[in-house]
Amino acid sequence: MLASSAQLRLRVGDLVGNRAVARRAIEAAAQAGARLVVLPELAASGYVFTDKAEAATLSEDLDGPTVTEWMGLAAEHDLVIVGGLAERGAAGALFNTAVVIDPSGLRASYRKAHLWDFEKEIFNAGDARPPVIETDVGRIAVMVCYDLEFPEWVRLAALAGADILCVPTNWPLAPRPVDERPGEVIRAQAAASTNRIYVIATDRCGVERGVKWTGGSVIVDPDGFPLAGPVSADEPALLLADIDVACARTKALGERNDVLDDRRTDLY
Protein backbone atom coordinates (compact mmCIF):
# COMPACT_ATOMS: atom_id res chain seq x y z
CA MET A 1 0.00 0.00 0.00
CA LEU A 2 1.44 3.34 -1.04
CA ALA A 3 1.17 5.93 1.73
CA SER A 4 1.94 9.61 1.52
CA SER A 5 2.76 12.62 3.62
CA ALA A 6 1.94 15.98 2.08
CA GLN A 7 4.09 18.74 3.54
CA LEU A 8 2.32 22.01 2.69
CA ARG A 9 2.88 25.74 2.60
CA LEU A 10 -0.24 27.36 4.11
CA ARG A 11 -1.40 30.82 5.18
CA VAL A 12 -3.07 31.49 8.48
CA GLY A 13 -6.59 32.78 7.95
CA ASP A 14 -6.88 31.79 4.31
CA LEU A 15 -9.50 29.05 4.58
CA VAL A 16 -10.28 29.03 0.87
CA GLY A 17 -6.65 29.15 -0.25
CA ASN A 18 -5.56 26.48 2.22
CA ARG A 19 -8.41 24.22 1.11
CA ALA A 20 -7.19 24.56 -2.46
CA VAL A 21 -3.58 23.80 -1.46
CA ALA A 22 -4.73 20.69 0.41
CA ARG A 23 -6.95 19.61 -2.46
CA ARG A 24 -4.12 19.84 -4.97
CA ALA A 25 -1.84 17.85 -2.64
CA ILE A 26 -4.48 15.17 -2.15
CA GLU A 27 -5.02 14.92 -5.91
CA ALA A 28 -1.27 14.69 -6.50
CA ALA A 29 -0.99 11.91 -3.95
CA ALA A 30 -3.87 10.03 -5.56
CA GLN A 31 -2.29 10.47 -8.98
CA ALA A 32 0.94 9.01 -7.62
CA GLY A 33 -1.01 5.96 -6.50
CA ALA A 34 -1.25 6.70 -2.78
CA ARG A 35 -4.13 5.20 -0.81
CA LEU A 36 -3.39 7.20 2.35
CA VAL A 37 -2.63 10.92 2.57
CA VAL A 38 -1.60 12.66 5.77
CA LEU A 39 -1.89 16.46 5.88
CA PRO A 40 -0.51 18.88 8.51
CA GLU A 41 -2.05 19.99 11.77
CA LEU A 42 -4.62 22.80 11.39
CA ALA A 43 -4.24 22.48 7.63
CA ALA A 44 -7.54 24.28 7.08
CA SER A 45 -6.89 27.40 9.13
CA GLY A 46 -3.16 27.81 9.63
CA TYR A 47 -1.67 27.84 13.10
CA VAL A 48 -0.35 31.12 14.50
CA PHE A 49 -3.57 32.81 15.58
CA THR A 50 -3.40 36.27 17.13
CA ASP A 51 -5.93 35.23 19.75
CA LYS A 52 -8.86 32.95 20.46
CA ALA A 53 -11.29 35.28 18.69
CA GLU A 54 -9.37 34.91 15.45
CA ALA A 55 -9.16 31.16 15.88
CA ALA A 56 -12.92 31.06 16.42
CA THR A 57 -13.57 32.78 13.10
CA LEU A 58 -11.37 30.16 11.42
CA SER A 59 -12.96 27.18 13.15
CA GLU A 60 -15.36 24.80 11.45
CA ASP A 61 -17.86 22.14 12.31
CA LEU A 62 -17.12 18.55 11.37
CA ASP A 63 -19.70 18.87 8.61
CA GLY A 64 -18.16 22.12 7.43
CA PRO A 65 -16.45 22.90 4.13
CA THR A 66 -13.08 21.29 4.90
CA VAL A 67 -14.36 17.91 6.05
CA THR A 68 -16.99 17.95 3.31
CA GLU A 69 -14.35 18.56 0.63
CA TRP A 70 -12.03 15.91 2.02
CA MET A 71 -14.92 13.40 2.13
CA GLY A 72 -15.59 14.07 -1.53
CA LEU A 73 -11.94 13.62 -2.45
CA ALA A 74 -11.63 10.42 -0.40
CA ALA A 75 -14.65 8.93 -2.18
CA GLU A 76 -13.58 10.12 -5.62
CA HIS A 77 -10.02 8.81 -5.34
CA ASP A 78 -10.55 5.83 -3.00
CA LEU A 79 -8.33 7.37 -0.35
CA VAL A 80 -7.91 7.57 3.37
CA ILE A 81 -7.24 11.19 4.34
CA VAL A 82 -5.96 12.34 7.72
CA GLY A 83 -5.63 16.05 8.39
CA GLY A 84 -6.16 18.82 10.88
CA LEU A 85 -8.59 21.68 11.38
CA ALA A 86 -9.77 24.02 14.13
CA GLU A 87 -12.97 22.42 15.34
CA ARG A 88 -15.84 24.51 16.68
CA GLY A 89 -17.15 22.75 19.76
CA ALA A 90 -20.11 23.42 22.03
CA ALA A 91 -20.39 26.61 24.09
CA GLY A 92 -17.57 28.43 22.34
CA ALA A 93 -14.98 25.73 22.91
CA LEU A 94 -12.35 25.20 20.19
CA PHE A 95 -10.35 22.05 19.58
CA ASN A 96 -7.18 21.30 17.65
CA THR A 97 -8.68 18.36 15.82
CA ALA A 98 -7.56 15.79 13.28
CA VAL A 99 -9.99 13.72 11.24
CA VAL A 100 -9.78 10.31 9.60
CA ILE A 101 -11.81 10.14 6.42
CA ASP A 102 -12.20 7.19 4.06
CA PRO A 103 -14.38 6.62 1.00
CA SER A 104 -17.32 5.87 3.29
CA GLY A 105 -17.07 9.25 5.03
CA LEU A 106 -15.83 10.69 8.32
CA ARG A 107 -14.59 7.75 10.35
CA ALA A 108 -13.14 9.50 13.40
CA SER A 109 -12.20 12.84 14.82
CA TYR A 110 -9.56 13.30 17.49
CA ARG A 111 -8.97 16.35 19.69
CA LYS A 112 -5.36 17.07 20.60
CA ALA A 113 -4.86 16.09 24.23
CA HIS A 114 -1.43 17.65 24.89
CA LEU A 115 -1.50 21.34 24.00
CA TRP A 116 1.59 23.27 22.96
CA ASP A 117 2.46 26.77 24.12
CA PHE A 118 -0.09 29.41 23.05
CA GLU A 119 -2.59 26.68 22.14
CA LYS A 120 -3.36 26.58 25.86
CA GLU A 121 -4.95 30.03 25.50
CA ILE A 122 -7.02 29.04 22.49
CA PHE A 123 -8.03 25.40 22.53
CA ASN A 124 -9.62 23.06 25.01
CA ALA A 125 -7.64 19.84 25.40
CA GLY A 126 -9.28 16.64 24.23
CA ASP A 127 -10.07 13.97 26.77
CA ALA A 128 -10.32 10.91 24.55
CA ARG A 129 -7.62 8.43 23.61
CA PRO A 130 -6.25 8.35 20.09
CA PRO A 131 -8.75 6.49 17.93
CA VAL A 132 -7.68 3.41 15.97
CA ILE A 133 -9.81 2.91 12.86
CA GLU A 134 -10.05 -0.20 10.70
CA THR A 135 -9.82 0.94 7.06
CA ASP A 136 -9.12 -0.71 3.73
CA VAL A 137 -5.46 0.32 4.04
CA GLY A 138 -4.90 -0.85 7.61
CA ARG A 139 -5.66 0.19 11.15
CA ILE A 140 -5.13 3.93 11.28
CA ALA A 141 -4.42 5.78 14.52
CA VAL A 142 -4.25 9.53 14.80
CA MET A 143 -2.78 12.07 17.19
CA VAL A 144 -1.55 15.64 16.76
CA CYS A 145 1.99 17.06 16.98
CA TYR A 146 3.04 17.41 20.65
CA ASP A 147 0.93 14.34 21.53
CA LEU A 148 3.64 12.28 19.83
CA GLU A 149 6.20 13.37 22.44
CA PHE A 150 4.38 11.38 25.13
CA PRO A 151 5.37 7.72 24.83
CA GLU A 152 2.44 6.76 27.03
CA TRP A 153 0.04 8.13 24.40
CA VAL A 154 1.72 6.33 21.53
CA ARG A 155 1.68 3.12 23.53
CA LEU A 156 -2.09 3.39 23.96
CA ALA A 157 -2.52 3.59 20.20
CA ALA A 158 -0.24 0.59 19.67
CA LEU A 159 -2.05 -1.45 22.31
CA ALA A 160 -5.33 -0.60 20.60
CA GLY A 161 -3.97 -2.23 17.44
CA ALA A 162 -2.64 0.64 15.35
CA ASP A 163 -0.66 -0.28 12.23
CA ILE A 164 -0.02 3.27 11.07
CA LEU A 165 0.07 6.23 13.41
CA CYS A 166 -0.74 9.40 11.46
CA VAL A 167 0.45 12.61 13.06
CA PRO A 168 -0.51 15.95 11.54
CA THR A 169 2.03 18.42 12.96
CA ASN A 170 3.25 21.99 12.87
CA TRP A 171 6.78 21.76 14.26
CA PRO A 172 8.20 25.20 15.07
CA LEU A 173 11.86 25.22 14.08
CA ALA A 174 14.08 24.72 17.13
CA PRO A 175 17.86 25.12 17.24
CA ARG A 176 19.82 21.90 16.82
CA PRO A 177 23.42 20.90 16.28
CA VAL A 178 24.68 20.92 12.70
CA ASP A 179 24.14 17.53 11.03
CA GLU A 180 21.51 16.48 13.55
CA ARG A 181 17.95 15.64 12.61
CA PRO A 182 15.17 17.57 14.30
CA GLY A 183 14.46 16.15 17.74
CA GLU A 184 10.84 15.67 16.70
CA VAL A 185 11.96 13.28 13.95
CA ILE A 186 14.13 11.33 16.41
CA ARG A 187 11.16 10.95 18.73
CA ALA A 188 8.93 9.85 15.84
CA GLN A 189 11.53 7.18 15.02
CA ALA A 190 11.61 5.97 18.62
CA ALA A 191 7.80 5.98 18.79
CA ALA A 192 7.71 3.70 15.75
CA SER A 193 10.36 1.23 16.86
CA THR A 194 9.37 0.91 20.51
CA ASN A 195 5.90 -0.12 19.31
CA ARG A 196 6.74 -1.66 15.94
CA ILE A 197 4.27 0.55 14.07
CA TYR A 198 4.54 2.87 11.10
CA VAL A 199 4.55 6.58 11.90
CA ILE A 200 3.67 9.24 9.34
CA ALA A 201 4.31 12.77 10.61
CA THR A 202 3.35 15.59 8.27
CA ASP A 203 4.81 19.00 8.95
CA ARG A 204 4.62 22.37 7.24
CA CYS A 205 7.15 24.61 5.57
CA GLY A 206 7.44 28.36 5.34
CA VAL A 207 7.09 31.05 7.98
CA GLU A 208 3.88 32.15 9.65
CA ARG A 209 3.79 35.42 11.61
CA GLY A 210 7.44 34.99 12.55
CA VAL A 211 7.23 31.26 13.31
CA LYS A 212 9.40 29.21 10.98
CA TRP A 213 8.34 25.61 10.47
CA THR A 214 10.78 22.70 10.58
CA GLY A 215 9.69 21.03 7.36
CA GLY A 216 10.54 17.67 8.90
CA SER A 217 7.84 15.43 7.42
CA VAL A 218 8.79 11.77 7.60
CA ILE A 219 7.43 8.26 7.07
CA VAL A 220 9.03 5.81 9.54
CA ASP A 221 8.95 2.02 9.45
CA PRO A 222 8.44 -0.33 12.43
CA ASP A 223 12.22 -0.64 12.84
CA GLY A 224 12.31 3.11 13.42
CA PHE A 225 14.06 4.05 10.18
CA PRO A 226 12.76 6.57 7.65
CA LEU A 227 11.21 5.10 4.51
CA ALA A 228 10.82 8.62 3.11
CA GLY A 229 12.09 11.93 4.43
CA PRO A 230 12.72 13.63 6.73
CA VAL A 231 12.26 16.36 4.15
CA SER A 232 14.59 18.78 5.95
CA ALA A 233 13.87 21.52 3.47
CA ASP A 234 11.75 24.62 3.52
CA GLU A 235 9.51 23.60 0.66
CA PRO A 236 6.32 21.67 -0.01
CA ALA A 237 6.90 17.96 -0.52
CA LEU A 238 4.99 14.79 -1.24
CA LEU A 239 6.61 11.83 0.50
CA LEU A 240 5.63 8.39 -0.76
CA ALA A 241 6.42 5.03 0.80
CA ASP A 242 5.25 1.47 0.43
CA ILE A 243 3.75 0.19 3.64
CA ASP A 244 3.07 -3.44 4.47
CA VAL A 245 0.81 -3.44 7.49
CA ALA A 246 1.70 -7.07 8.19
CA CYS A 247 5.09 -5.76 9.39
CA ALA A 248 3.31 -3.81 12.12
CA ARG A 249 1.25 -6.80 13.23
CA THR A 250 4.08 -8.84 14.61
CA LYS A 251 5.68 -7.23 17.60
CA ALA A 252 8.39 -9.88 17.81
CA LEU A 253 12.09 -9.11 18.07
CA GLY A 254 13.68 -12.45 17.32
CA GLU A 255 12.37 -15.63 18.89
CA ARG A 256 12.12 -14.62 22.53
CA ASN A 257 11.16 -10.96 22.58
CA ASP A 258 8.11 -8.87 21.81
CA VAL A 259 7.95 -5.11 22.29
CA LEU A 260 4.48 -5.25 23.79
CA ASP A 261 4.53 -8.56 25.65
CA ASP A 262 7.88 -7.73 27.26
CA ARG A 263 6.39 -4.76 29.09
CA ARG A 264 6.48 -5.29 32.83
CA THR A 265 2.82 -4.58 33.41
CA ASP A 266 3.30 -5.78 36.98
CA LEU A 267 5.56 -2.80 37.56
CA TYR A 268 4.01 0.04 35.52
Place this chain on the structure above:
Amino acid sequence: MLASSAQLRLRVGDLVGNRAVARRAIEAAAQAGARLVVLPELAASGYVFTDKAEAATLSEDLDGPTVTEWMGLAAEHDLVIVGGLAERGAAGALFNTAVVIDPSGLRASYRKAHLWDFEKEIFNAGDARPPVIETDVGRIAVMVCYDLEFPEWVRLAALAGADILCVPTNWPLAPRPVDERPGEVIRAQAAASTNRIYVIATDRCGVERGVKWTGGSVIVDPDGFPLAGPVSADEPALLLADIDVACARTKALGERNDVLDDRRTDLY
Protein backbone atom coordinates in the same frame (compact mmCIF):
# COMPACT_ATOMS: atom_id res chain seq x y z
CA MET B 1 31.10 17.79 35.85
CA LEU B 2 33.01 15.66 33.39
CA ALA B 3 31.24 12.36 32.73
CA SER B 4 32.55 9.41 30.77
CA SER B 5 31.45 6.30 28.96
CA ALA B 6 34.07 3.56 28.65
CA GLN B 7 33.36 1.32 25.67
CA LEU B 8 35.38 -1.86 26.26
CA ARG B 9 36.60 -4.96 24.49
CA LEU B 10 35.98 -7.89 26.87
CA ARG B 11 36.20 -11.69 26.78
CA VAL B 12 33.47 -13.92 28.09
CA GLY B 13 34.73 -16.01 30.98
CA ASP B 14 37.88 -14.01 31.64
CA LEU B 15 36.99 -12.51 35.02
CA VAL B 16 40.55 -11.51 35.83
CA GLY B 17 41.30 -10.09 32.41
CA ASN B 18 38.01 -8.19 32.21
CA ARG B 19 38.59 -6.72 35.66
CA ALA B 20 41.96 -5.45 34.46
CA VAL B 21 40.44 -3.95 31.30
CA ALA B 22 37.78 -2.19 33.37
CA ARG B 23 40.36 -0.98 35.89
CA ARG B 24 42.51 0.56 33.18
CA ALA B 25 39.49 2.28 31.66
CA ILE B 26 38.41 3.66 35.04
CA GLU B 27 41.93 4.94 35.68
CA ALA B 28 42.06 6.56 32.24
CA ALA B 29 38.73 8.26 32.85
CA ALA B 30 39.92 9.54 36.23
CA GLN B 31 43.13 10.80 34.66
CA ALA B 32 41.07 12.68 32.06
CA GLY B 33 39.22 14.38 34.90
CA ALA B 34 35.99 12.41 34.82
CA ARG B 35 33.92 12.16 37.99
CA LEU B 36 31.51 9.56 36.58
CA VAL B 37 32.41 6.43 34.62
CA VAL B 38 29.85 4.14 33.01
CA LEU B 39 31.01 0.65 32.02
CA PRO B 40 29.19 -1.93 29.86
CA GLU B 41 26.59 -4.50 30.91
CA LEU B 42 28.11 -7.69 32.39
CA ALA B 43 31.51 -6.04 32.20
CA ALA B 44 32.92 -8.49 34.72
CA SER B 45 31.93 -11.73 33.03
CA GLY B 46 31.22 -11.08 29.36
CA TYR B 47 27.81 -11.77 27.90
CA VAL B 48 27.42 -14.73 25.53
CA PHE B 49 27.24 -17.62 27.98
CA THR B 50 26.88 -21.14 26.66
CA ASP B 51 24.31 -21.91 29.34
CA LYS B 52 23.20 -21.08 32.84
CA ALA B 53 25.84 -23.32 34.39
CA GLU B 54 28.60 -21.31 32.75
CA ALA B 55 26.99 -18.04 33.81
CA ALA B 56 26.80 -19.34 37.37
CA THR B 57 30.53 -19.97 37.46
CA LEU B 58 31.08 -16.40 36.29
CA SER B 59 28.65 -14.82 38.75
CA GLU B 60 29.71 -12.93 41.85
CA ASP B 61 28.29 -11.64 45.08
CA LEU B 62 27.95 -7.91 45.59
CA ASP B 63 30.91 -8.10 47.97
CA GLY B 64 32.92 -10.10 45.45
CA PRO B 65 36.11 -9.14 43.64
CA THR B 66 34.55 -6.90 40.99
CA VAL B 67 32.51 -4.69 43.31
CA THR B 68 35.34 -4.63 45.80
CA GLU B 69 37.81 -3.46 43.17
CA TRP B 70 35.42 -0.82 41.82
CA MET B 71 34.81 0.44 45.39
CA GLY B 72 38.54 0.85 45.86
CA LEU B 73 38.92 2.73 42.57
CA ALA B 74 35.93 4.99 43.33
CA ALA B 75 37.41 5.94 46.69
CA GLU B 76 40.93 6.36 45.35
CA HIS B 77 39.90 8.58 42.43
CA ASP B 78 36.80 10.28 43.89
CA LEU B 79 34.58 8.74 41.23
CA VAL B 80 31.10 7.44 40.71
CA ILE B 81 31.28 4.12 38.84
CA VAL B 82 28.34 2.38 37.20
CA GLY B 83 28.88 -1.03 35.65
CA GLY B 84 27.46 -4.48 35.17
CA LEU B 85 28.12 -7.96 36.50
CA ALA B 86 26.40 -11.33 36.78
CA GLU B 87 25.04 -11.35 40.32
CA ARG B 88 24.74 -14.56 42.30
CA GLY B 89 21.38 -14.44 44.07
CA ALA B 90 19.74 -16.73 46.60
CA ALA B 91 18.86 -20.34 45.76
CA GLY B 92 20.82 -20.48 42.53
CA ALA B 93 19.17 -17.44 40.96
CA LEU B 94 21.32 -15.24 38.72
CA PHE B 95 20.69 -11.58 37.89
CA ASN B 96 21.96 -9.28 35.19
CA THR B 97 22.89 -6.52 37.61
CA ALA B 98 24.36 -3.05 37.47
CA VAL B 99 25.86 -1.31 40.48
CA VAL B 100 26.29 2.33 41.44
CA ILE B 101 29.42 2.89 43.48
CA ASP B 102 30.73 6.17 44.86
CA PRO B 103 33.65 6.99 47.16
CA SER B 104 31.53 5.96 50.15
CA GLY B 105 30.95 2.47 48.75
CA LEU B 106 28.19 0.48 47.04
CA ARG B 107 25.21 2.82 46.83
CA ALA B 108 22.76 0.73 44.81
CA SER B 109 22.40 -2.43 42.80
CA TYR B 110 19.79 -2.90 40.11
CA ARG B 111 18.63 -6.14 38.51
CA LYS B 112 17.65 -5.91 34.85
CA ALA B 113 13.87 -6.09 34.63
CA HIS B 114 13.42 -6.60 30.86
CA LEU B 115 15.45 -9.59 29.72
CA TRP B 116 16.75 -9.98 26.18
CA ASP B 117 16.70 -13.20 24.17
CA PHE B 118 18.78 -16.00 25.71
CA GLU B 119 19.02 -14.08 29.01
CA LYS B 120 15.55 -15.45 29.70
CA GLU B 121 17.15 -18.90 30.03
CA ILE B 122 19.86 -17.68 32.38
CA PHE B 123 18.76 -14.81 34.54
CA ASN B 124 15.84 -14.06 36.77
CA ALA B 125 14.25 -10.70 35.98
CA GLY B 126 14.48 -8.01 38.62
CA ASP B 127 11.29 -6.74 40.22
CA ALA B 128 12.44 -3.36 41.51
CA ARG B 129 12.26 0.00 39.80
CA PRO B 130 15.43 1.68 38.60
CA PRO B 131 17.11 3.28 41.62
CA VAL B 132 17.88 6.99 41.67
CA ILE B 133 20.85 7.79 43.90
CA GLU B 134 21.92 11.20 45.19
CA THR B 135 25.67 11.49 44.66
CA ASP B 136 28.22 14.29 44.59
CA VAL B 137 27.91 14.44 40.81
CA GLY B 138 24.11 14.45 40.62
CA ARG B 139 21.18 12.10 40.93
CA ILE B 140 22.21 8.92 39.17
CA ALA B 141 19.68 6.42 37.84
CA VAL B 142 20.59 3.05 36.41
CA MET B 143 19.02 0.47 34.14
CA VAL B 144 20.45 -2.15 31.78
CA CYS B 145 20.35 -2.36 27.98
CA TYR B 146 16.90 -3.54 26.82
CA ASP B 147 15.30 -1.80 29.81
CA LEU B 148 15.98 1.48 27.98
CA GLU B 149 13.62 0.43 25.16
CA PHE B 150 10.62 0.73 27.49
CA PRO B 151 9.65 4.39 27.78
CA GLU B 152 7.55 3.57 30.82
CA TRP B 153 10.69 2.46 32.68
CA VAL B 154 12.66 5.56 31.75
CA ARG B 155 9.74 7.73 32.82
CA LEU B 156 9.78 6.14 36.27
CA ALA B 157 13.44 7.08 36.68
CA ALA B 158 12.76 10.64 35.54
CA LEU B 159 9.79 10.98 37.88
CA ALA B 160 12.00 9.76 40.72
CA GLY B 161 14.31 12.69 40.03
CA ALA B 162 17.08 11.27 37.87
CA ASP B 163 19.53 13.76 36.35
CA ILE B 164 21.71 11.22 34.58
CA LEU B 165 20.44 7.82 33.46
CA CYS B 166 23.37 5.42 33.21
CA VAL B 167 22.78 2.41 30.98
CA PRO B 168 25.37 -0.36 30.80
CA THR B 169 24.58 -2.19 27.56
CA ASN B 170 25.69 -4.95 25.21
CA TRP B 171 23.96 -4.07 21.96
CA PRO B 172 24.17 -6.94 19.44
CA LEU B 173 24.75 -5.45 16.01
CA ALA B 174 21.50 -5.31 14.03
CA PRO B 175 21.15 -4.50 10.34
CA ARG B 176 20.33 -0.88 9.59
CA PRO B 177 20.17 1.33 6.52
CA VAL B 178 23.42 2.92 5.39
CA ASP B 179 23.98 6.31 7.06
CA GLU B 180 21.52 5.56 9.84
CA ARG B 181 22.48 5.48 13.49
CA PRO B 182 21.78 2.32 15.43
CA GLY B 183 18.14 2.20 16.54
CA GLU B 184 19.32 1.81 20.12
CA VAL B 185 21.04 5.20 19.90
CA ILE B 186 17.90 6.80 18.48
CA ARG B 187 15.87 5.42 21.35
CA ALA B 188 18.46 6.64 23.88
CA GLN B 189 18.13 10.10 22.33
CA ALA B 190 14.35 10.01 22.60
CA ALA B 191 14.54 8.73 26.19
CA ALA B 192 16.68 11.73 27.08
CA SER B 193 14.59 14.40 25.40
CA THR B 194 11.15 13.15 26.37
CA ASN B 195 12.28 13.36 30.00
CA ARG B 196 14.89 16.11 29.77
CA ILE B 197 17.59 13.98 31.39
CA TYR B 198 21.11 13.01 30.41
CA VAL B 199 21.54 9.45 29.16
CA ILE B 200 24.89 7.68 29.13
CA ALA B 201 24.78 4.33 27.33
CA THR B 202 27.97 2.31 27.34
CA ASP B 203 28.28 -0.48 24.81
CA ARG B 204 30.99 -2.97 23.89
CA CYS B 205 33.04 -3.58 20.80
CA GLY B 206 34.42 -6.74 19.26
CA VAL B 207 32.83 -10.11 18.66
CA GLU B 208 31.91 -12.68 21.29
CA ARG B 209 31.11 -16.24 20.25
CA GLY B 210 29.74 -15.00 16.96
CA VAL B 211 27.85 -12.01 18.36
CA LYS B 212 29.19 -8.74 17.05
CA TRP B 213 28.62 -5.70 19.25
CA THR B 214 27.35 -2.40 17.93
CA GLY B 215 29.96 -0.20 19.56
CA GLY B 216 27.36 2.55 19.86
CA SER B 217 28.29 4.16 23.18
CA VAL B 218 26.87 7.65 23.50
CA ILE B 219 26.36 10.51 25.95
CA VAL B 220 23.10 12.36 25.23
CA ASP B 221 21.97 15.73 26.59
CA PRO B 222 18.46 16.65 27.79
CA ASP B 223 17.61 18.00 24.32
CA GLY B 224 18.26 14.50 22.98
CA PHE B 225 21.44 15.30 21.06
CA PRO B 226 24.77 13.51 21.49
CA LEU B 227 27.40 15.37 23.50
CA ALA B 228 29.88 12.58 22.72
CA GLY B 229 29.57 9.62 20.40
CA PRO B 230 27.90 7.55 19.20
CA VAL B 231 31.24 5.83 18.76
CA SER B 232 30.09 3.84 15.72
CA ALA B 233 33.38 2.01 15.52
CA ASP B 234 34.53 -1.45 16.50
CA GLU B 235 37.11 -0.29 18.99
CA PRO B 236 37.43 0.63 22.65
CA ALA B 237 36.69 4.27 23.35
CA LEU B 238 36.52 6.70 26.22
CA LEU B 239 33.78 9.27 25.65
CA LEU B 240 33.96 12.42 27.74
CA ALA B 241 31.34 15.14 28.09
CA ASP B 242 30.68 18.05 30.41
CA ILE B 243 27.36 17.63 32.17
CA ASP B 244 25.48 20.36 34.01
CA VAL B 245 22.86 18.62 36.10
CA ALA B 246 20.94 21.89 36.46
CA CYS B 247 19.91 21.41 32.82
CA ALA B 248 18.14 18.19 33.79
CA ARG B 249 16.32 19.81 36.71
CA THR B 250 14.10 22.07 34.71
CA LYS B 251 11.63 20.15 32.61
CA ALA B 252 10.32 23.29 30.94
CA LEU B 253 9.96 23.71 27.19
CA GLY B 254 9.47 27.44 26.83
CA GLU B 255 7.08 29.31 29.11
CA ARG B 256 4.00 27.14 28.93
CA ASN B 257 5.22 23.55 28.61
CA ASP B 258 6.91 20.98 30.80
CA VAL B 259 7.67 17.45 29.69
CA LEU B 260 6.55 15.94 32.97
CA ASP B 261 3.73 18.28 34.01
CA ASP B 262 2.15 18.09 30.54
CA ARG B 263 1.52 14.35 30.92
CA ARG B 264 -2.20 13.60 30.96
CA THR B 265 -2.14 11.60 34.15
CA ASP B 266 -5.95 11.64 34.05
CA LEU B 267 -5.76 9.52 30.89
CA TYR B 268 -2.75 7.19 31.46
